[in-house]
Amino acid sequence: MASLPTVDDVARLAQVSRQTVSNVLNSPDIVRPETRQRVQQAIGELGYRPNTSARRLRAGSSSAIGIRLDPMSNGISGSILDRYLHALTEAADARGMRITLVVATDVDDEIRHYERLRDGADVDAIVLTATQYDDPRIAWLARERIPFVAFGRPWGAETDDDPTRLWVDVDGQSGVHQATRHLIGRGLSRIGYLGWPAGSGTGDDRRRGWETAMTDAFGAIDLAALTTVAEEGVPSARIAIESLFRHGTELEGLVCASDSLALGAMMAVREAGAPHFPVIGFDNTPVASAVGLSSVDQRLGDVAAATLELLMGPSGQRVRAHGDVGDSPTHRLITPQLVVRRSSHLAPVEEDAGGTETGNRNGQ
Amino acid sequence: MASLPTVDDVARLAQVSRQTVSNVLNSPDIVRPETRQRVQQAIGELGYRPNTSARRLRAGSSSAIGIRLDPMSNGISGSILDRYLHALTEAADARGMRITLVVATDVDDEIRHYERLRDGADVDAIVLTATQYDDPRIAWLARERIPFVAFGRPWGAETDDDPTRLWVDVDGQSGVHQATRHLIGRGLSRIGYLGWPAGSGTGDDRRRGWETAMTDAFGAIDLAALTTVAEEGVPSARIAIESLFRHGTELEGLVCASDSLALGAMMAVREAGAPHFPVIGFDNTPVASAVGLSSVDQRLGDVAAATLELLMGPSGQRVRAHGDVGDSPTHRLITPQLVVRRSSHLAPVEEDAGGTETGNRNGQ
DNA sequence: ACCCACGGTTTGATCGTTCAAACCCCTGTT
DNA sequence: AACAGGGGTTTGAACGATCAAACCGTGGGT
Numbered sequence: 001m002a003s004l005p006t007v008d009d010v011a012r013l014a015q016v017s018r019q020t021v022s023n024v025l026n027s028p029d030i031v032r033p034e035t036r037q038r039v040q041q042a043i044g045e046l047g048y049r050p051n052t053s054a055r056r057l058r059a060g061s062s063s064a065i066g067i068r069l070d071p072m073s074n075g076i077s078g079s080i081l082d083r084y085l086h087a088l089t090e091a092a093d094a095r096g097m098r099i100t101l102v103v104a105t106d107v108d109d110e111i112r113h114y115e116r117l118r119d120g121a122d123v124d125a126i127v128l129t130a131t132q133y134d135d136p137r138i139a140w141l142a143r144e145r146i147p148f149v150a151f152g153r154p155w156g157a158e159t160d161d162d163p164t165r166l167w168v169d170v171d172g173q174s175g176v177h178q179a180t181r182h183l184i185g186r187g188l189s190r191i192g193y194l195g196w197p198a199g200s201g202t203g204d205d206r207r208r209g210w211e212t213a214m215t216d217a218f219g220a221i222d223l224a225a226l227t228t229v230a231e232e233g234v235p236s237a238r239i240a241i242e243s244l245f246r247h248g249t250e251l252e253g254l255v256c257a258s259d260s261l262a263l264g265a266m267m268a269v270r271e272a273g274a275p276h277f278p279v280i281g282f283d284n285t286p287v288a289s290a291v292g293l294s295s296v297d298q299r300l301g302d303v304a305a306a307t308l309e310l311l312m313g314p315s316g317q318r319v320r321a322h323g324d325v326g327d328s329p330t331h332r333l334i335t336p337q338l339v340v341r342r343s344s345h346l347a348p349v350e351e352d353a354g355g356t357e358t359g360n361r362n363g364q
Numbered sequence: 365m366a367s368l369p370t371v372d373d374v375a376r377l378a379q380v381s382r383q384t385v386s387n388v389l390n391s392p393d394i395v396r397p398e399t400r401q402r403v404q405q406a407i408g409e410l411g412y413r414p415n416t417s418a419r420r421l422r423a424g425s426s427s428a429i430g431i432r433l434d435p436m437s438n439g440i441s442g443s444i445l446d447r448y449l450h451a452l453t454e455a456a457d458a459r460g461m462r463i464t465l466v467v468a469t470d471v472d473d474e475i476r477h478y479e480r481l482r483d484g485a486d487v488d489a490i491v492l493t494a495t496q497y498d499d500p501r502i503a504w505l506a507r508e509r510i511p512f513v514a515f516g517r518p519w520g521a522e523t524d525d526d527p528t529r530l531w532v533d534v535d536g537q538s539g540v541h542q543a544t545r546h547l548i549g550r551g552l553s554r555i556g557y558l559g560w561p562a563g564s565g566t567g568d569d570r571r572r573g574w575e576t577a578m579t580d581a582f583g584a585i586d587l588a589a590l591t592t593v594a595e596e597g598v599p600s601a602r603i604a605i606e607s608l609f610r611h612g613t614e615l616e617g618l619v620c621a622s623d624s625l626a627l628g629a630m631m632a633v634r635e636a637g638a639p640h641f642p643v644i645g646f647d648n649t650p651v652a653s654a655v656g657l658s659s660v661d662q663r664l665g666d667v668a669a670a671t672l673e674l675l676m677g678p679s680g681q682r683v684r685a686h687g688d689v690g691d692s693p694t695h696r697l698i699t700p701q702l703v704v705r706r707s708s709h710l711a712p713v714e715e716d717a718g719g720t721e722t723g724n725r726n727g728q
Numbered sequence: 729a730c731c732c733a734c735g736g737t738t739t740g741a742t743c744g745t746t747c748a749a750a751c752c753c754c755t756g757t758t
Numbered sequence: 759a760a761c762a763g764g765g766g767t768t769t770g771a772a773c774g775a776t777c778a779a780a781c782c783g784t785g786g787g788t
Contacts, residue, residue, distance in 0.1 A: 004483055006774055017738045022776060032736065049483040053426060054774035056417035057743050064464070069450045082446040086433045089465040093477075098486065100428070101453040101463040113457075119368055120416035122462065234654040260654060267655070271634065287651055290598040290624060291631075370744055381768045386746060396766060418744035421773050485774095730788090738781070743774105751768070757761085 005046040014042035025050060026318075056121050061318070065092060065311070066123035068102040068110055070130065080283055080298065081129060084151065087304035088127065095308060096317055097124075111140050118146060124319040125311050127151060131167075133201075138165070145322040149310045151303065153201070153331065164323040166310040168303055168332045172202060172282070175296035175336035176209030179255045179280040182294075182338055184217050188252040188278070192226045194237060194265055195257040206257050206282065226251070230261060237264025245272035253278035253344075259285045262293055266343060278344045292342035299334055306332035369410040378406035389414060420485065425682065429456060429675070430487035432466040432474055434494065444647055444662065445493060448515065451668035452491065459672060460681055461488075475504050482510055488683040489675050491515060495531075497565075502529070509686040513674045515667065517565070517695065528687040530674040532667055532696045536566060536646070539660035539700035540573030543619045543644040546658075546702055548581050552616040552642070556590045558601060558629055559621040570621050570646065590615070594625060601628025609636035617642035617708075623649045626657055630707060642708045656706035663698055670696035 007021045014021065016039060023031045024039040031039075042048075056062045067088065070081055089099045100123055104110035114137075117123045125147040128137055131154060141148045142164050153169040176193075183191050193210040196203035211223055230240040237260065244251070245268065254269075254277070256262035262281030269277045281288050284297035312319055313328060320326075371385045378385065380403060387395045388403040395403075406412075420426050431452065434445055453463045464487055468474035478501075481487045489511040492501055495518060505512045506528050517533040540557075547555050557574040560567035575587055594604040601624065608615070609632065618633075618641070620626035626645030633641045645652050648661035676683055677692060684690075 004485075007776095008774085018774095019739080019776080020737060023737090026776080030736075035736085047483070049480060051421070051774055052484040052486050053417050053420035054743095055776075057415070057421050057745085058774080058776040060743080060776095062417065069453055085465065086467055089433060089467045093467065099465040101449065101465065103450055103453045103457065116413065119413045122416055235656070263654070267634075270631075271639075275635075290627070292599070371746095372744085382744090383746080383769080384767060387767090390746080394766075399766080415744050418773090419746075421775085422744080422746040424773075732785105732787085734784090736782090738779105740777105740779085742777080745773090747770105747772080749768105749770085752766090754763105754765090756763090758759100 004051070005048045006051070007048075009046055010039065010042045010048050013046065014039045060121055061124050062122050063096060064098045064100045064123045065125050065127060065319075066100050066102050066114065066117050067127040068104060068113075068129065080285065080300070084129075084300045084304060087301040088307060091301075091304040091308050095312060097308070097312075097319075107136055111137060114141070114146070115144075118144065125149070127307060127311075142322075147311060147319050147322045149307050151307060153333075162330065166325070166330055168306045168310060168334065170298045170303060171333045171335050172206035173209035173212070175282060175298075175338070176206045176255060176257075177213045178209075178336075178338040179282070179294070179296055180210045180213035181217075182340065182344060183253045183255065183278055183280070184213065186278075186344075189218060190226065190250050190252045192228060192249075192251040192254045193223075193256075194228045194230060194241065194254055194261050196232055196261075197229050203257055210255050230264070232258060232260055234260050234264040234267070237261040238268045239264075241265045241268035242272070245269070245274070251277075253280075255280050257282055259283045259288045259293065259295055262295070262343075263287060263291065266291065266293060276345070280338075280344050284339050288339075289341070294341045294344035295339055296336045297339050298336050302334045306334060368415070369412045370415070371412075373410055374403065374406045374412050377410065378403045424485060425488050426486055427460060428462045428464045428487045429489050429491060429683075430464050430466050430478065430481050431491040432468060432477075432493065444649065444664070448493075448664045448668060451665040452671060455665075455668040455672050459676060461672070461676075461683075471500055475501060478505070478510070479508075482508065489513070491671060491675075506686075511675060511683050511686045513671050515671060517697075526694065530689070530694055532670040532674060532698065534662045534667060535697045535699050536570035537573035537576070539646060539662075539702070540570045540619060540621075541577045542573075542700075542702040543646070543658070543660055544574045544577035545581075546704065546708060547617045547619065547642055547644070548577065550642075550708075553582060554590065554614050554616045556592060556613075556615040556618045557587075557620075558592045558594060558605065558618055558625050560596055560625075561593050567621055574619050594628070596622060596624055598624050598628040598631070601625040602632045603628075605629045605632035606636070609633070609638070615641075617644075619644050621646055623647045623652045623657065623659055626659070626707075627651060627655065630655065630657060640709070644702070644708050648703050652703075652705070658705045658708035659703055660700045661703050662700050666698045670698060 007018045010021045011018050016035060020031060020035065021039055024036050028036060052063060067085065085099070092099055100117070102110070102113045102117070104113050114126055126141060128148055128150040129152065131138065131150045131152040133154070135154070138150065138154070148166070150167040151169065153167045154165060180191055191214065193207060195207045198204060214221060214223060228240050228244060230236040237256070241264065254265055256265055256279065259281035262279050265279050269275070269279060279293065281293050281295040284295040287293070288295040310332060313326070371382045374385045375382050380399060384395060384399065385403055388400050392400060416427060431449065449463070456463055464481070466474065466477045466481070468477050478490055490505060492512055492514040493516065495502065495514045495516040499518070502514065502518070512530070514531040515533070517531050518529060544555055555578065557571060559571045562568060578585060578587060592604050592608060594600040601620070605628065618629055620629055620643065623645035626643050630643050633639070633643060643657065645657050645659040648659040652659040674696060677690070
């Protein structure tokens with residue numbers, strides 16, 4: 001029932017002073033190696049762990065990172081955030097950081113929450129998701145000089161190298177390119193693309209992957225004739241592809257901008273009596289694995305690692321000040337990876353036993 | 365650039381002492397109304413917010429609750445935790461609490477994490493999910509006298525009213541009962557049940573809902589003949605129902621133990637050429653809403669609210685000590701609610717426009 | 729011989745809050 | 759008139775860490 005050990009306990013055991021213990025923890029390099037080792041051992045012996053509240057109070061830092069949970073799991077893709085969260089928590093843990101959740105009803109509410117977290121010294125930094133053009137949250141965080149990283153590049157922003165605008169994103173173009181190449185490699189040529197209406201950064205980026213793969217392979221073909229557009233969501237995709245098949249189509253396969261679209265397409269395709277028509281999705285959500293849908297995995301582990309690297313430097317244990325990136329890069333683009341399952345095979349095969357599933361590994 | 369106001373600033377403005385300000389915040393009843401009001405006004409004027417770190421340090425509490433993120437979003441149902449997390453964060457926020465995430469590779473690792481969080485005074489309490497019979501985490505938390513609540517009742521436990529074992533759960537029986545009644549009300553009688561292999565607490569509980577609804581309506585019929593069993597997951601359900609239809613079945617509808625099972629069943633049913641065969645799932649996952657599957661909503665908002673109520677009392681702002689529940693209940697059973705969509709209609713209808721979707725409201 | 733610079737360590741002060749005890753003033757009792 | 763009791767408020771100490779400045783011994787330059 002003895003209470004938890006403090007710096008003083010460690011100091012006494014290691015025959016040094018409080019501050020030296022603190023230094024071993026926070027600036028190990030300024031302490032003489034042998035002293036450091038003695039302190040380390042004392043720490044181990046007592047099972048000492050710094051009291052976060054005390055550290056927070058004095059240092060004004062919390063060793064915590066805030067991230068907002070999306071208001072509603074927006075359809076199937078909601079689970080992306082879920083998995084990112086998992087990877088982020090894991091990566092943060094490795095650097096002695098913790099993840100604190102935020103929920104908000106709208107942007108203003110979200111900012112109010114961040115403000116409160118800052119006031120209470122509850123978080124050192126913020127991770128933004130679902131960023132938009134001219135995002136008011138970015139403007140606010142920058143103005144308040146709160147360190148933050150955006151997951152999702154600031155589309156159309158002129159500030160790509162602004163050291164106060166850190167972002168990490170998945171290279172959708174590369175992912176869709178891989179998916180398309182995969183079908184081309186299987187001998188298909190009339191490969192269609194099912195995407196979102198033009199105008200969204202992510203959507204346009206992904207479509208470009210299909211475009212380049214197709215023109216590289218087949219020259220200047222009529223891409224528009226192979227493109228179908230649907231709003232994000234299973235039903236709209238299903239309707240779009242249903243009508244495609246009803247009017248007769250020459251397509252031999254389909255690459256989609258998301259798993260939701262792909263799932264809708266799969267359903268339509270099966271009802272049209274073509275159960276082995278190849279379909280590939282994007283995001284590699286649990287649903288994709290559940291129904292055997294080939295999909296592009298975002299490698300959220302790598303994304304999470306990159307997020308922290310931007311925030312804390314290559315191996316730092318502390319969040320860097322806002323705008324202080326030193327000579328390290330201001331953004332990271334992660335290359336996703338295609339996971340092949342039944343849905344992209346050309347003939348019926350056995351149940352998917354998880355064969356090629358290699359994505360989602362935590363890099364570092 | 366003025367730094368944030370402190371109790372002293374408020375005290376000075378209100379012409380009282382530090383402690384009185386503190387009292388207004390923490391025990392308003394012991395301070396004279398007129399003084400209280402004066403302090404309140406000063407607080408408002410300065411926009412004062414107590415520094416959480418300082419409060420934590422002195423009070424030895426962190427105003428945070430730890431919860432473990434499942435290692436992998438286990439299939440479609442993974443998103444349940446996701447939504448619970450959202451609801452929990454929201455409910456916690458209303459009580460001035462925050463949610464801190466934990467990831468762990470196995471049970472021992474999980475316990476180690478909890479230990480570290482406790483040592484650093486990082487969390488006041490733990491929320492356990494995916495509890496099992498004879499859960500080592502429960503044993504450890506109880507031994508260490510760390511306040512916790514389990515989401516998921518301790519199946520087969522003899523300790524239902526043990527004040528150190530708090531739990532909240534969803535009444536699966538009631539949910540499946542509702543689903544079955546819904547189909548009965550539409551004139552069906554040969555309603556099948558697709559469930560997990562016997563032996564899991566949750567599964568047996570849900571099946572009982574179907575059993576009672578059926579026997580109440582039709583007397584002592586042969587339930588076994590209407591029951592199908594499949595492992596959790598889309599493919600196994602699909603295979604099971606496929607073979608059911610291949611051998612000819614008299615079933616008129618199907619109630620399932622989960623959305624994954626229901627999705628597999630839907631796929632099989634459609635391929636068997638019976639697109640309007642009614643199927644109902646359980647969990648009301650995003651996938652259910654995406655594909656128009658009727659499903660039982662767990663009312664995770666209510667579950668979250670109940671979780672905090674068990675932990676902090678009906679309206680407390682502070683986590684109660686381990687085992688100190690006073691005269692309030694030691695557990696809460698939440699009644700879920702059926703959400704009707706296309707998949708349980710008997711004839712083709714328009715696209716689901718979100719009609720009956722009323723679940724998932726945050727109760728309080 | 730003196731002083732300065734410097735790496736490494738210690739000491740005193742401080743972060744903003746809550747706890748525990750002291751304090752003050754008023755009322756009622758003896 | 760003295761004292762006990764108690765509501766309401768204030769004062770000093772503490773929570774456990776980090777910061778800033780002081781300290782100390784050593785070596786080099788003048």
